[in-house]
Amino acid sequence: MVKTLRLNRDRVLRAAIELADEIGLEQLSMRRLAQELDVVPMALYKHVANKDELIDGMLDMIVTEIDPPGPGAEWKPAVRQRILSARRAMLRHRWASRAIEMRQAPTPAILAYLNSVIGILRAGGLSANLTHHVMHALGSRVLGFTQELYTPGDAREAPDMTPFPHVLEIAMAAAHENDSIVGGGCDDQFEFEFALDVLLDGFERLKDQNWTSTPIRYG
Template identity: 80%
Template sequence: MVRTLRLNRDRVLRTAVALADEIGLEQLSMRRLATELDVVPMALYKHVANKDELLDGMIDVVVGEIDPPGPDTAWKPAVRERILSARRTMLRHPWASRAIEVRQAPTTAVLAYMNSVIGMFRAGGMSAALTHHVMHALGSRILGFTQELFTAGAAAPPPDLTLFPHVLEVAMSAAHENDSVVGAGCDDQFEFEFALDILLDGFEHLHARNWHP
């Protein structure tokens, strides 16, 4: 006799995350999720009230995958380790960063995660005022992704970069990576870590100077 897995909220959310990984968030619907779970769509509403609640729950599942730093780690490597774990998590779930961006309010798991990062700075001796500005400076990088100036869109004829010599010079100085999300010629992971390290070094310098607004 085949035993049917019991439908519960955790199973609904984890199946939705796996399905979004496979088909993309745009294609995910309550009906498609119900089919994946082999239940009628109405059965889902016992566990999530609507699509927005489903999405919030999916975000919480993903954020819950971010590893904490090792015990007794100093604030700077701890923050770096936590954020790079967040980046690995977001790369496993490419839809998640956009889902987080479009929510009007952070979910419980996102707030708990932000609280843990703030706690690392405070444990390192940073004032609440400096930590406030630090969190603004880090922005979405806290959760392992960056909001880029230009995002991929419809194909368009490439501009003549010889008209913009400084842009051309900088663009040609990079090691090329065709599938970069930052821009043609950019190494995503390097660019992310480069900016993160600059920020962490700057925060450390301000803290050492006993900076206050």
């Protein structure tokens, strides 16, 4: 006799992640998930109230895949390591970045992750003021993904670039590997790390200069 696995929230979320990895977030539904788990749809609602809560739980579980900072690391390599680990999680679950963009508020696990990154910056000597602007500058990059200005569509729909020689020149100036792209466009691993390192180097210079956006008041 085959023993049926007991249904619980953890099993529901893990099955939902695997299904979203396979068919995409748009095709994921409570009914489809119930079929995957071989239960009636109502059984899922004992563990998640609706699809929004399901997605929040899925994102929280994915955030736990982000590696913790190494002990004793300086702030810049520590932040870099966390962000690149977040990116690997986004690459494993290609739908997750879109799900994050769709949420109106961060989940508890995402807040805990952001709190950890902020803690690394503050412990590294960055002021609260500078850290505020650093988090704005990093934007979604802190969670391992960025959004391109335009995503490429069907090649047959590509516009004639002849009237735009500068755009064409930079588009052809570097090659990009398709298997390292999140979503679409040129946001491959090299471009991601290039921009991240430029930002981190800039933050370090501002820290060393005791930069602040708060005007200094005299008298």
